Amino acid sequence: MKRLAAVVALLGLATVTACSGGTEDKPAAGGSGGGGGLYTTIDANKPSLDVNGPINPWSPKGNAFWGYNAMRIAWSKNHLTDPNQFYPGIAASWEIAPDNSSITLHLQPDNKWSDGKPVTAEDVKFSIALAYTQGSTAFAIDPGAAGAASEVEVVDDKTVKISQDMKNPSVTFVRGVMDSFIVPQHVWSSVLPADFWDKLKAARGDGADAESARAEITALSEKVLAFAPPKDVSAGPFALERMNPGEALLVKNKNFYNAANVGPDQVKMLNSTGNEQIWNYLIAGKLDSAPFTAVPADVMKRIGATPGNAVVKGFSPVSLGLAFNQAKKPYDNVHVRRGLAYLINRDEVTTIASPEGGTPAVTTTGIHQKPAAEWLGAELGELEPYKLDPAKAEEEFKKAGLKKEGGKWTLPDGTPWKFTINVPTPFSDWVSGAKAVTSQLTAAGVDAEVLTVADYPLYLKEIAEGKYDVGFWLIALGPAPYNIYQRLYGASNGWAILGGKVKHAEAGKGGNWMGGPETIEVDGTKVNPGELTAKLNSAAEDEQKTIVGQLAKAANQDLPVIQLWDYVNTQFVNTNHFTGFPENDSDLLRQPAGVWIQLGMVKKK
Amino acid sequence: MTAFARRLAGHLARGLVMILIVTTVSFFVIRSVPGDPMAAKYEKMVEQGMSPEAAQRAVEVLFGFAPTGSLWQQYVDYMSGLVRLDLGQSLTVPGVGVSTVLFSAAKWTILPVLAGTLLSFLIGVIMGVYAAIRRSGKLGDILAISGSLLHGVPQYVLALLLGAVFTTLWPILPQGGTADIMFEPGFNAGYIGSLVEHAMLPVLTYALAGYGGWILAMKSSVVTVLGDDFILAAELRGLKRGFIFRYVARNAILPLFTILALSLGMLFGGAIFIERIFNYPGLGLMLIDSITNRDYALMGGAFLLITAAIIIANIAADLFYTVIDPRVRSGEGTT
Numbered sequence: 002m003k004r005l006a007a008v009v010a011l012l013g014l015a016t017v018t019a020c021s022g023g024t025e026d027k028p029a030a031g032g033s034g035g036g037g038g039l040y041t042t043i044d045a046n047k048p049s050l051d052v053n054g055p056i057n058p059w060s061p062k063g064n065a066f067w068g069y070n071a072m073r074i075a076w077s078k079n080h081l082t083d084p085n086q087f088y089p090g091i092a093a094s095w096e097i098a099p100d101n102s103s104i105t106l107h108l109q110p111d112n113k114w115s116d117g118k119p120v121t122a123e124d125v126k127f128s129i130a131l132a133y134t135q136g137s138t139a140f141a142i143d144p145g146a147a148g149a150a151s152e153v154e155v156v157d158d159k160t161v162k163i164s165q166d167m168k169n170p171s172v173t174f175v176r177g178v179m180d181s182f183i184v185p186q187h188v189w190s191s192v193l194p195a196d197f198w199d200k201l202k203a204a205r206g207d208g209a210d211a212e213s214a215r216a217e218i219t220a221l222s223e224k225v226l227a228f229a230p231p232k233d234v235s236a237g238p239f240a241l242e243r244m245n246p247g248e249a250l251l252v253k254n255k256n257f258y259n260a261a262n263v264g265p266d267q268v269k270m271l272n273s274t275g276n277e278q279i280w281n282y283l284i285a286g287k288l289d290s291a292p293f294t295a296v297p298a299d300v301m302k303r304i305g306a307t308p309g310n311a312v313v314k315g316f317s318p319v320s321l322g323l324a325f326n327q328a329k330k331p332y333d334n335v336h337v338r339r340g341l342a343y344l345i346n347r348d349e350v351t352t353i354a355s356p357e358g359g360t361p362a363v364t365t366t367g368i369h370q371k372p373a374a375e376w377l378g379a380e381l382g383e384l385e386p387y388k389l390d391p392a393k394a395e396e397e398f399k400k401a402g403l404k405k406e407g408g409k410w411t412l413p414d415g416t417p418w419k420f421t422i423n424v425p426t427p428f429s430d431w432v433s434g435a436k437a438v439t440s441q442l443t444a445a446g447v448d449a450e451v452l453t454v455a456d457y458p459l460y461l462k463e464i465a466e467g468k469y470d471v472g473f474w475l476i477a478l479g480p481a482p483y484n485i486y487q488r489l490y491g492a493s494n495g496w497a498i499l500g501g502k503v504k505h506a507e508a509g510k511g512g513n514w515m516g517g518p519e520t521i522e523v524d525g526t527k528v529n530p531g532e533l534t535a536k537l538n539s540a541a542e543d544e545q546k547t548i549v550g551q552l553a554k555a556a557n558q559d560l561p562v563i564q565l566w567d568y569v570n571t572q573f574v575n576t577n578h579f580t581g582f583p584e585n586d587s588d589l590l591r592q593p594a595g596v597w598i599q600l601g602m603v604k605k606k
Numbered sequence: 607m608t609a610f611a612r613r614l615a616g617h618l619a620r621g622l623v624m625i626l627i628v629t630t631v632s633f634f635v636i637r638s639v640p641g642d643p644m645a646a647k648y649e650k651m652v653e654q655g656m657s658p659e660a661a662q663r664a665v666e667v668l669f670g671f672a673p674t675g676s677l678w679q680q681y682v683d684y685m686s687g688l689v690r691l692d693l694g695q696s697l698t699v700p701g702v703g704v705s706t707v708l709f710s711a712a713k714w715t716i717l718p719v720l721a722g723t724l725l726s727f728l729i730g731v732i733m734g735v736y737a738a739i740r741r742s743g744k745l746g747d748i749l750a751i752s753g754s755l756l757h758g759v760p761q762y763v764l765a766l767l768l769g770a771v772f773t774t775l776w777p778i779l780p781q782g783g784t785a786d787i788m789f790e791p792g793f794n795a796g797y798i799g800s801l802v803e804h805a806m807l808p809v810l811t812y813a814l815a816g817y818g819g820w821i822l823a824m825k826s827s828v829v830t831v832l833g834d835d836f837i838l839a840a841e842l843r844g845l846k847r848g849f850i851f852r853y854v855a856r857n858a859i860l861p862l863f864t865i866l867a868l869s870l871g872m873l874f875g876g877a878i879f880i881e882r883i884f885n886y887p888g889l890g891l892m893l894i895d896s897i898t899n900r901d902y903a904l905m906g907g908a909f910l911l912i913t914a915a916i917i918i919a920n921i922a923a924d925l926f927y928t929v930i931d932p933r934v935r936s937g938e939g940t941t
Contacts, residue, residue: 039788046654049895050887051698051699051707052710053696053699053702053706053707053710054699054702055699055701055702060699060700060701061647061668061698061699061700062698062699077655079655134667135663135664135667136660136663136664136666136667137660137663137664138656138657138659138660141659141660141663143663146659147659173657177657177660219667219670222667222670223670223700223701226667226668226700226701227700227701227702228701229701243787243791244787245783245784245785245787245791246710246711246714246783246784246887247782247783247784247785247787247804247885247886247887248783248785248786248787249787250787250788269787269788271782271783272782272783272885272887273782273885274882274885274891274894274895278781278782278885281773281774281781282781284774285773285774285777285781287781318655319653455641456641456897456898457646457649457898458641458642458643458645458646458898458899458900459640459641459642461641461642461645461646461649462640462641462642462645463640465642465645475649475653478652478653478655480655481657483657484652484655484657484658487657487658491658492658498659
């Protein structure tokens with residue numbers, strides 16, 4: 002037995018040694034653990050940490066955490082109607098040409114990388130070159146891409162001017178520029194060939210040479226995505242010190258331009274694979290801030306009972322819609338969709354499914370109610386609210402030719418009507434919401450059921466293949482109105498931009514699973530919602546307002562979806578160690594805590 | 607070639623064939639898993655505020671890493687890579703080899719699985735002997751009932767219970783991770799203590815889940831041996847009870863060693879649930895992540911590793927039994 006015990010002890014020792022010997026656990030030079038002012042959080046953009054991920058902002062599982070050790074040119078305010086409002090990042094200030102044709106960036110004068118070298122305009126230009134390989138919004142190389150940059154000019158050491166290709170301009174050009182990540186040229190220089198800008202120039206032309214240049218640039222994308230700097234050189238408020246599979250430690254970058262106002266000395270990032278873990282951390286009081294999380298009411302009470310915990314709520318540019326496959330009967334009939342809308346009590350559905358993270362949609366516009374009020378003004382009140390009204394539902398169903406037999410609605414030919422909602426199992430709020438909807442419909446004589454699907458990738462595949470009659474679909478993904486209406490009148494409803502022109506595919510073809518008609522009559526005029534949506538990408542603000550009004554009316558009367566609830570950005574903070582968190586409705590809630598910290602808001606207690 | 611070497615060679619050949627079959631089957635099964643990872647990634651990017659076109663371009667760049675060509679061609683490429691011990695590239699961590707991801711995660715599964723299984727084996731075997739000897743007394747009953755109860759409770763239920771007790775009701779243990787990042791990794795008391803603290807709940811789950819099986823198996827084995835003639839002969843010869851106990855335990859434990867080796871292999875599969883519950887980032891958690899992301903290369907690699915563990919455990923069990931049981935050894939001489 003003694004020998005066995007010795008063997009067990011040795012095995013244990015060997016395993017511990019093996020676990021401590023991994024490359025991911027070796028501390029980076031120059032930093033230290035311990036110390037005060039530790040801020041603990043979870044990164045909503047990278048909740049699942051991966052020790053093998055490179056310190057590379059373009060890598061989907063990279064260990065470059067936005068706002069902490071990964072810096073953008075600026076941080077979007079996600080303003081309800083103006084996409085060109087930002088908080089400073091790498092750029093301290095900027096000038097936007099009145100026609101959106103260019104933006105001139107003035108970099109933070111005293112900003113340095115964590116290794117002490119200054120952040121220069123050349124770093125910005127080099128990072129833009131890297132962005133071209135990834136096909137970012139403003140730096141797309143495909144011919145005819147809207148809102149692409151045509152020139153990047155280094156004016157001086159701290160000034161860069163970026164011009165838009167005005168052949169196909171976009172109102173989101175500036176946002177596309179500002180969203181760019183900036184990395185140090187002296188670390189990344191080996192990734193790009195010296196003649197990159199010549200290649201880019203060639204790629205902008207026509208013919209075989211241009212095509213070959215585009216292929217060469219695209220081929221570089223792999224190299225960029227896979228690049229792994231040996232250590233973190235950051236221009237952000239923190240630099241990555243070390244990681245293990247469950248946690249990451251970032252320490253303050255003393256060279257950061259606003260380092261004096263950065264409250265925490267260190268940030269501990271926790272790994273998370275699901276909402277339950279975040280709830281448990283919150284209940285235990287272990288998080289200084291936590292990202293948007295769907296929370297049931299009873300869990301919310303327990304979180305609230307933990308000393309220091311507080312809830313902060315703000316706008317979240319997302320709504321949930323009950324979407325129809327109009328290629329299937331009876332959902333091709335607008336009266337059926339309207340009848341269903343009158344039978345669904347959205348207040349009750351929201352209370353059951355998302356009491357803390359949603360508010361019942363006031364009506365269907367395709368937009369979240371907050372920006373809807375800004376875009377539509379008084380017009381919002383004139384739209385049909387589809388309040389619970391069984392009498393109106395009956396009227397609509399009768400118009401559609403449905404029959405009521407023995408208290409149950411049947412199809413016009415008398416065959417049974419089975420209303421089936423498909424939802425992905427892991428989305429607990431969707432499952433609860435779907436169940437609430439089916440109970441209401443069943444009570445009103447519509448034979449309804451919920452079918453769950455194993456996971457989201459499968460759900461997306463099957464809904465796109467037109468396998469479902471009815472499913473849940475995220476809409477209103479703004480704040481840009483073009484992005485918002487792409488969810489209703491974009492590829493999933495048959496509209497695609499081919500060679501700069503909007504084309505519509507028939508129901509069931511070319512990814513058109515929603516199967517809506519190409520034109521809709523609004524106020525006695527036939528409109529093409531896909532074309533109107535495409536126009537939003539380049540229209541001036543006044544014109545955008547008119548288009549948004551038309552599209553909201555189209556969505557309201559045609560109901561490609563029934564808007565159920567508008568999400569609320571429900572976040573958590575704990576004030577035991579830090580103060581100065583964003584308050585309710587702050588636009589900063591739509592940026593990670595790293596941005597709050599780098600702006601100097603969060604202070605040690 | 608000695609009989610042992612022949613036996614080993616036979617096992618290895620069979621093991622390789624099994625690995626080949628499992629790899630082939632899992633390759634095609636994995637690629638037939640329905641679901642569109644590109645669409646899921648696109649949705650995620652759009653939800654984060656990216657324009658639909660930009661998200662489409664980003665997804666195309668990202669999935670440029672995905673293998674192309676016919677399924678058959680992909681299979682040939684995969685198998686030829688396997689011969690060179692190249693499992694391909696992870697789709698979710700572009701540029702990082704599957705083997706790097708696998709081995710980085712595997713060590714966090716091996717540690718608790720090994721510790722938990724050995725702990726349950728040791729305690730279960732010792733308690734099993736007592737349960738057999740005191741089978742007519744209260745202690746024997748209590749031990750047998752504890753074994754039956756714990757043997758009947760599924761691993762994940764135990765994990766949920768332990769998690770609820772030690773991280774929520776009485777929060778004295780960490781809720782996830784492998785070690786507190788504030789400790790410098792290395793051979794120092796703080797870091798090792800943190801490693802142990804974080805591994806405690808998974809280890810305890812494996813130990814408790816295995817304990818019931820061991821105690822019941824050992825009790826049954828000891829009871830059988832107690833009825834053997836050589837025990838009666840020993841008692842008649844007046845051997846002390848302590849000596850008889852050693853004879854009994856040594857003979858009764860033999861079949862359990864085989865089960866021990868097998869269970870070590872099988873536990874890698876069970877780790878999936880435990881790691882998910884405790885947010886312990888080993889192979890199981892990595893496998894769940896790879897399935898959610900439809901990272902085919904990573905899924906294939908994980909299945910291959912789990913299969914190889916089970917096959918190696920089988921071979922080890924057989925060879926181990928040859929070494930420890932003289933009857934099997936003597937049987938070899940005749941073949």
